[in-house]
Amino acid sequence: MERRSARIRRARGRHWSCWAVALALLGAVTGVAGRADEVSKQQMHSLDEQVQDIKSDVLGIASELNRLEERLLYPSDTQLALFVSMKEGETFRLDSVSVQIDGQPVARHIYSFKELEALQKGGVQRIYTGNVATGDHRLDVAMAGKLPSGADFQRNQSFSFSKKVEPKLVGITLADSGDASIQLGAW
Amino acid sequence: MPVAASAVEPAADAAVVSSRRLDLRDLYFGEALYEAYQGRYFEALERVDSELVGHYGVDEPALDSLQYHIKTAEFSVGALELNYRMNLRAGRAVKAVLEADVEDAVRNLAAYRLARIQFQKGHPADALDALDHIHGAVPEDIRDDVQLLRANVLLAMGRPADAIGVLKPLQGSETVAGYSAYNLGIALLQNGRAQDALAQLEAAGRLPASDPAALAVRDKANFVLGTLYFEANQFGPAQQSLDRVRLEGPYSNQALLRAGWADASAQNFERALVPWAILAEREPTDAAVQDALLALPYAYSKLDVHGRAAVLYGRAVDAFGKELAKVDASIESIAQGRFLEDLVREEIRQDKDWVIRLRSLPEAPETFYLMSLMASHDFQTALQNYLDLEDMRKKLVAWQGGLDAFDDLIRLRRAYYKPLLPEIDKQFRKLDAQMRLRLEQRKSLDRRLQHLLIAPRPDYLATADEQSAAAWIERAEAGLAGQSGPAREALQHRIDRLKGALIWAQETQYHRRLTDTHTHLRELNADVEKLNEQYDSFVRARQRAMHSYVGYERPIGNLRERIGRSLERLDALKTAQGQVLEAVATRELRARRERLEAYENQARFAFADSYDRAAKAQAAAAAPAEQGTK
Numbered sequence A: 001m002e003r004r005s006a007r008i009r010r011a012r013g014r015h016w017s018c019w020a021v022a023l024a025l026l027g028a029v030t031g032v033a034g035r036a037d038e039v040s041k042q043q044m045h046s047l048d049e050q051v052q053d054i055k056s057d058v059l060g061i062a063s064e065l066n067r068l069e070e071r072l073l074y075p076s077d078t079q080l081a082l083f084v085s086m087k088e089g090e091t092f093r094l095d096s097v098s099v100q101i102d103g104q105p106v107a108r109h110i111y112s113f114k115e116l117e118a119l120q121k122g123g124v125q126r127i128y129t130g131n132v133a134t135g136d137h138r139l140d141v142a143m144a145g146k147l148p149s150g151a152d153f154q155r156n157q158s159f160s161f162s163k164k165v166e167p168k169l170v171g172i173t174l175a176d177s178g179d180a181s182i183q184l185g186a187w
Numbered sequence B: 001m002p003v004a005a006s007a008v009e010p011a012a013d014a015a016v017v018s019s020r021r022l023d024l025r026d027l028y029f030g031e032a033l034y035e036a037y038q039g040r041y042f043e044a045l046e047r048v049d050s051e052l053v054g055h056y057g058v059d060e061p062a063l064d065s066l067q068y069h070i071k072t073a074e075f076s077v078g079a080l081e082l083n084y085r086m087n088l089r090a091g092r093a094v095k096a097v098l099e100a101d102v103e104d105a106v107r108n109l110a111a112y113r114l115a116r117i118q119f120q121k122g123h124p125a126d127a128l129d130a131l132d133h134i135h136g137a138v139p140e141d142i143r144d145d146v147q148l149l150r151a152n153v154l155l156a157m158g159r160p161a162d163a164i165g166v167l168k169p170l171q172g173s174e175t176v177a178g179y180s181a182y183n184l185g186i187a188l189l190q191n192g193r194a195q196d197a198l199a200q201l202e203a204a205g206r207l208p209a210s211d212p213a214a215l216a217v218r219d220k221a222n223f224v225l226g227t228l229y230f231e232a233n234q235f236g237p238a239q240q241s242l243d244r245v246r247l248e249g250p251y252s253n254q255a256l257l258r259a260g261w262a263d264a265s266a267q268n269f270e271r272a273l274v275p276w277a278i279l280a281e282r283e284p285t286d287a288a289v290q291d292a293l294l295a296l297p298y299a300y301s302k303l304d305v306h307g308r309a310a311v312l313y314g315r316a317v318d319a320f321g322k323e324l325a326k327v328d329a330s331i332e333s334i335a336q337g338r339f340l341e342d343l344v345r346e347e348i349r350q351d352k353d354w355v356i357r358l359r360s361l362p363e364a365p366e367t368f369y370l371m372s373l374m375a376s377h378d379f380q381t382a383l384q385n386y387l388d389l390e391d392m393r394k395k396l397v398a399w400q401g402g403l404d405a406f407d408d409l410i411r412l413r414r415a416y417y418k419p420l421l422p423e424i425d426k427q428f429r430k431l432d433a434q435m436r437l438r439l440e441q442r443k444s445l446d447r448r449l450q451h452l453l454i455a456p457r458p459d460y461l462a463t464a465d466e467q468s469a470a471a472w473i474e475r476a477e478a479g480l481a482g483q484s485g486p487a488r489e490a491l492q493h494r495i496d497r498l499k500g501a502l503i504w505a506q507e508t509q510y511h512r513r514l515t516d517t518h519t520h521l522r523e524l525n526a527d528v529e530k531l532n533e534q535y536d537s538f539v540r541a542r543q544r545a546m547h548s549y550v551g552y553e554r555p556i557g558n559l560r561e562r563i564g565r566s567l568e569r570l571d572a573l574k575t576a577q578g579q580v581l582e583a584v585a586t587r588e589l590r591a592r593r594e595r596l597e598a599y600e601n602q603a604r605f606a607f608a609d610s611y612d613r614a615a616k617a618q619a620a621a622a623a624p625a626e627q628g629t630k
Helices: A002-073 A113-120 B027-037 B041-057 B065-083 B087-099 B104-120 B124-131 B140-156 B160-170 B177-190 B194-204 B212-231 B235-243 B252-265 B269-280 B287-302 B306-335 B338-343 B354-359 B370-374 B377-454 B464-480 B486-508 B510-547 B553-629
Strands: A079-086 A093-101 A104-110 A125-131 A135-146 A152-163 A168-174 A182-186
Touching (some): A079 B027, A093 A113, A093 A125, A125 B027, B087 B104, B104 B124, B160 B177, B194 B212, B212 B235, B212 B252, B306 B338, B306 B553, B338 B553, B377 B510, B486 B510
Parallel strands (some): A079 A168
Antiparallel strands (some): A079 A125, A093 A104, A093 A135
């Protein structure tokens, strides 16, 4: 047993001597790197704080720009926003949604996997923002996708809605079957 | 501690609010969630910020649809900021939730988030303080995570005995089983209970696991256990533990290297060949693989197979030479600024494994060694910051273009509306005067009708014929005023009869006429309402026309200035951040270079030595044969 240990120690001794040069070099490098690490760590933290600060600024600009854009492009008395969501528990694959207002195509979207997942989790997509005159309008919604069974499906539904002087928000809820596969929500 | 082992924790979840789906009442908040669930935290924050500003800006926030989600929205700001790597603001937002009067579940989730931030920032005492805010109902989906975090915080504070107390009840948890088993092993080790630690790590290394994160933790448990046995010269158990590390996991290379050394240390060089031979065929930029390139011929030389050893040392020299060339090309490429250019390549970042793909870009040598840099949290933060800065720069530049488009739009609107409006206003004033007159007349009629209900006046409801007859009678009576005699009396009598007939008709038809008049007035109301609607519609259209080009100069000017200032600041910051990244990358590459040079020298020396030994062995083998021939 003792002989075995001695052999192992010798073997390891040889092994370590093989790497001695490399380790010595590495040690030297690590020593220098250690001090440099400290410097760049401090630098990185300081930069990180500055980046966080500028993120706040840019978010503030984005928010102000949104308000300006809304005021300039979508005045409240003509503003119409269409939102798409999926009914809870739906597992069908939504490929695309297209929307027409008064017979005019206004939006068409093809969904990525990430977007589909976001809808399934309960996120709501704003598919269209635009302007319509006050009064009654027609809305045609078409969706295409794949059912859990693998079969392709397509649904179309027409609705009417009334635009008054305040901004109009229309929620379109999608499901995969039945007569009510596309529903308009009152918001 | 014999090995550099630290506690592990699950990766931060991206759930912004909670794992269950919200019963959504506010579409714009739903839109923020849609962005957040896709990892688009900037857009999500922008949406939630706007919604909150809008909510608190309305006269009656209680009637706003965000009211249903207001606590969740306020809390999600902190969570989104955390995900967008805005720790400073996130901490403040979450603290505000803690201090507010909110339900237990929300406060506890906020406290947990805050504790995580503090722990990640290296402030375990503050993290523990946040965790101490947790009481009452804790959401089911974070209950075990809270305890795991508490244990990790206690370990970081050097209180392993307390951590053990927290971790023991977590054994068998469905959500954090692997983490709690491994961390208990580390806590026992820190507490000086080496044998218990080995037994615990043994158990952690055998736990069933299926998802990649749990498999990686199990691999880590086996790797640490193997290393502990190795350090204690227990090569057999070390070998068994290291054999349990998966060949495809993140600890695979290190485990193969260590397994080889366990065999070699036990003088079992033949067995050491197996893991080292596997490792030597892997990606040569990995440090463990480079070690294996030297270790493999070393094992052959120990087995006195000097010829094979010489060949492998020769290959190692070639491999190190190639790696040195790559490192040199990388350093050169970084000096030319190509490292930063590659980092922001859009087509690469579309891939979730973009860091791995960067390494395989044939025309981007500067990125070959990025994987090892990515292991550093600081480098990851710096890299992510650089990418965030680049994204923000693109946004700001696009917004600048957007403001120019707004200017054009306003100019065109002004050119269209300004000449039209004076004439429209002139016509409107004329119509407005007529309309006011008619409305006043209608009001007067209404007043008179109301008065008739109190003091009936049938003559007010006379028809046009009756009015004209009454006027004629009045004129006729006036004509008779200066006359006398029987003829006059006869005429007067006839006039009286006519007057009587008129009064009879007005008196007897009075109620019907009053009802008819009311009915007609009501019918007029509908027309008046329509007129008012048209009037309002015109006023709104007039205002819209005016507001479509007036009053934008200042906000657009301010925004342009803010964007310009931010761009200037951002560019300077991006340059500084890029320089740090380049410096860290170059430093890492230089260290790698020195190491590779040392390895190359070592391999060259060993190659010569093995070659001599092989030649001598060949000569020694040939000598008896020659003697036999003679």
